Amino acid sequence: MHGIYVLKKEIENIMNRKKPGFSTRAIHAGDKEEETGAVTTPIYQTAPFKFKSAARAASVMAGDEKGYVYSRGLNPTTEVLEEKMADLEGGEAALAQATGMAAISAAVFTEVKAGDHIIADEVIYGSTYDLFIDLAKFGVDVSFIDTSDVSNVKAAFRPGTKLVFFETPANPTMKLTDIKAVSELAHERNATVMVDNTYMTPYFQKPLSLGADVVLHSATKYLNGHGDTLGGIIVGSSDFIKRARHTAKNIGGAISPFNSWLIIRGMKTLPVRMDRHTENAMAVARFLQGHEKVDKVNYPGLTDFPQYDLARKQMSGAGGMIAFMLKYADDVPVFLGTLELCTLAVSLGETGTLIQHPATMTHAVIPREKRIKYGIADELVRLSVGLEDVEDIIADLGQALDRVI
Numbered sequence: 001m002h003g004i005y006v007l008k009k010e011i012e013n014i015m016n017r018k019k020p021g022f023s024t025r026a027i028h029a030g031d032k033e034e035e036t037g038a039v040t041t042p043i044y045q046t047a048p049f050k051f052k053s054a055a056r057a058a059s060v061m062a063g064d065e066k067g068y069v070y071s072r073g074l075n076p077t078t079e080v081l082e083e084k085m086a087d088l089e090g091g092e093a094a095l096a097q098a099t100g101m102a103a104i105s106a107a108v109f110t111e112v113k114a115g116d117h118i119i120a121d122e123v124i125y126g127s128t129y130d131l132f133i134d135l136a137k138f139g140v141d142v143s144f145i146d147t148s149d150v151s152n153v154k155a156a157f158r159p160g161t162k163l164v165f166f167e168t169p170a171n172p173t174m175k176l177t178d179i180k181a182v183s184e185l186a187h188e189r190n191a192t193v194m195v196d197n198t199y200m201t202p203y204f205q206k207p208l209s210l211g212a213d214v215v216l217h218s219a220t221k222y223l224n225g226h227g228d229t230l231g232g233i234i235v236g237s238s239d240f241i242k243r244a245r246h247t248a249k250n251i252g253g254a255i256s257p258f259n260s261w262l263i264i265r266g267m268k269t270l271p272v273r274m275d276r277h278t279e280n281a282m283a284v285a286r287f288l289q290g291h292e293k294v295d296k297v298n299y300p301g302l303t304d305f306p307q308y309d310l311a312r313k314q315m316s317g318a319g320g321m322i323a324f325m326l327k328y329a330d331d332v333p334v335f336l337g338t339l340e341l342c343t344l345a346v347s348l349g350e351t352g353t354l355i356q357h358p359a360t361m362t363h364a365v366i367p368r369e370k371r372i373k374y375g376i377a378d379e380l381v382r383l384s385v386g387l388e389d390v391e392d393i394i395a396d397l398g399q400a401l402d403r404v405i
């Protein structure tokens with residue numbers, strides 16, 4: 001009965017669909033009709049654009065007419081990427097930048113000024129944490145709290161709170177934050193909500209549809225998916241993106257057209273890659289969970305994941321990232337040093353399996369005492385499960401765990 005119900009529902013969804021599905025849009029959204037008939041997006045590898053007349057130059061520069069001026073502000077290749085991302089996240093507009101950090105900086109600088117207060121989750125990527133620490137220099141105060149408990153967020157608001165920022169799942173612990181609940185709370189207090197959606201991608205989670213105002217991405221990760229370029233994206237309302245484009249143009253973190261093109265190409269296979277990353281990660285998580293040398297496995301696809309209900313509510317897939325604890329911190333270097341297939345490297349979300357030790361690598365900037373308090377333990381290992389045959393990934397992890405005493 002249940003199966004028939006699901007099938008009927010799927011057919012209804014197909015019949016009632018107002019716009020093409022996610023995979024179709026991942027491939028085609030943002031496409032332009034090219035004069036040459038080029039089927040793939042051309043790479044407009046140019047810094048300036050020629051004006052047809054001085055009058056048009058004046059009009060475009062004044063913002064009265066749309067036109068390409070200089071690739072630090074707008075570029076036709078990058079524009080395809082921006083339109084694709086806005087479409088997939090369900091936002092009005094998007095802005096691509098050279099890196100995830102360039103995107104986060106531009107978005108945050110657009111929103112806050114001296115005297116403002118930010119509430120940030122205490123578990124976020126190391127450089128984002130570091131950026132927030134640096135904001136003190138500009139008179140912006142940041143409270144790092146555990147946003148996974150909504151009552152903490154409620155208690156952290158002050159009259160000057162302008163922004164609430166979090167990742168869900170959080171890098172590296174996989175802790176989740178309730179996007180809808182936090183957004184409702186923030187909006188009652190006129191604060192903006194920014195969600196870093198790097199781990200999930202819009203394929204598995206759409207923060208804007210849950211009430212968030214701005215979505216951020218390190219496109220370096222799953223969006224590009226092949227570990228061969230850096231990139232960052234901001235998605236939000238047309239008004240916010242217009243303001244962010246102004247700020248970003250002056251900061252100067254424009255993405256190269258070639259890197260935009262690589263991300264556009266990568267995104268065409270995002271749904272199939274995310275499905276396989278998830279399938280592989282589920283098998284790896286189950287293997288790790290049953291292993292005597294492993295203390296704890298944090299993966300939102302496991303039914304005993306502490307926030308499993310929230311995961312099912314706001315995510316449509318568990319993704320490819322796993323955090324797990326070895327029993328002893330001293331064993332971490334032995335384990336990492338014995339792996340052969342899994343590559344010891346930072347970054348995540350690419351075809352090959354990557355593994356790293358947050359305490360000494362991605363999150364080493366956080367003072368140890370704070371790091372431990374936040375749950376980024378010395379025993380914690382982060383795994384970005386790749387697209388290799390899962391039996392090979394498991395065999396490699398197994399042989400390295402066997403070397404741990």
Ligand code: LCS
Pocket residue numbers: 099100101102125127128167171196198199217218219220230231232346347348362
């Ligand atoms: N947001 C998240 C959640 C990230 O994981 C990263 C990078 C960034 C933003 C910044 O993006 P980027 O400027 O590098 O494109 N995360 C990394 C990591 O975990 N290992 O190396 C980089």
